[in-house]
Amino acid sequence: MKKILLTVALVLAFNGALAQDAEKENLKKNEAAASRKTSDLPDGWKKGGTFSFLANQATFNNWLAGGQSNISGNIGVNYDFNYKKNTWSWDNKVIAGYGLTKIKDADVQKTDDRIELNSLLGKKAFGYWYYSAFFNGRTQMDSGFDKDSGIKTSHFLSPTFLQFGPGMMWKKSDNLKFNFAPATSKLIYVDKQFTVASSSFGVDLGRTNRYEFGAAVNGYYKFNLMENVSVENILNLYTNYLEDPQNVDLDYQLNVAMKINKFLSTNFAFQTIYDDNSFRGFQTRQVIGLGLNYNF
Numbered sequence: 001m002k003k004i005l006l007t008v009a010l011v012l013a014f015n016g017a018l019a020q021d022a023e024k025e026n027l028k029k030n031e032a033a034a035s036r037k038t039s040d041l042p043d044g045w046k047k048g049g050t051f052s053f054l055a056n057q058a059t060f061n062n063w064l065a066g067g068q069s070n071i072s073g074n075i076g077v078n079y080d081f082n083y084k085k086n087t088w089s090w091d092n093k094v095i096a097g098y099g100l101t102k103i104k105d106a107d108v109q110k111t112d113d114r115i116e117l118n119s120l121l122g123k124k125a126f127g128y129w130y131y132s133a134f135f136n137g138r139t140q141m142d143s144g145f146d147k148d149s150g151i152k153t154s155h156f157l158s159p160t161f162l163q164f165g166p167g168m169m170w171k172k173s174d175n176l177k178f179n180f181a182p183a184t185s186k187l188i189y190v191d192k193q194f195t196v197a198s199s200s201f202g203v204d205l206g207r208t209n210r211y212e213f214g215a216a217v218n219g220y221y222k223f224n225l226m227e228n229v230s231v232e233n234i235l236n237l238y239t240n241y242l243e244d245p246q247n248v249d250l251d252y253q254l255n256v257a258m259k260i261n262k263f264l265s266t267n268f269a270f271q272t273i274y275d276d277n278s279f280r281g282f283q284t285r286q287v288i289g290l291g292l293n294y295n296f
Contacts, residue, residue: 046084051076051077056070056289068104074097079093089130090120097269159203161186182215216238229259254270265290
């Protein structure tokens with residue numbers, strides 16, 4: 001009996017190892033194909049993006065186990081417009097999202113609200129390396145309120161975060177690149193009404209803006225985990241030379257799309273932010289649901 005169990009265990013382990021090797025080989029083929037596809041692209045503009053709508057709904061009537069009826073919806077846009085000309089590369093991405101939820105007997109609450117623009121210009125230096133200049137802008141569309149007091153804490157274009165600076169970029173393809181900018185300027189703007197009584201998003205009492213100077217690292221990696229399953233990773237790191245350089249700001253986004261057909265997919269989005277000027281702790285956002293997608 002022990003020999004049989006041992007044999008079965010060895011077979012399962014062997015099959016598991018083969019499956020892992022096959023998966024790794026599949027990933028290598030996908031990345032190689034994506035790299036070849038990018039390198040073969042003609043000069044000029046390459047544009048494309050996705051509009052998605054996610055909806056979730058739950059209803060409880062006389063449900064003894066408990067629960068509250070709720071409905072929520074999220075819309076999102078993820079659009080790329082990239083340009084290539086000889087030794088020049090200019091990559092641009094726009095990400096926008098807005099979401100609302102309504103729980104029974106409670107007011108409608110905002111669950112997502114963001115507009116983000118990333119722009120990265122590169123001039124080829126050698127190999128996969130480019131001299132670069134980058135710009136990142138983040139803001140929001142709607143008002144935000146403190147969950148405990150209900151006091152308004154933000155509104156359209158307030159706060160606005162801007163980062164820009166020169167650096168070096170390592171770019172293997174449109175789907176795999178990193179940029180290091182050791183001389184980055186960062187500006188934070190908030191409306192004056194939010195700094196009347198206290199500081200807001202790092203902007204001091206009575207002021208409307210804050211300037212920082214530091215270093216930024218930006219990374220982007222997108223790959224197909226398997227057929228019809230794409231995984232997108234976006235990482236932004238920043239340290240302020242002028243104040244507490246050991247406190248590194250972090251913004252990481254994970255977007256997973258599991259395609260069902262041309263218009264339907266299951267989407268998972270996760271984002272975590274650490275910025276001790278805004279909040280001393282990790283801010284996290286997670287959205288999952290059946291989505292209606294439109295590619296354009």
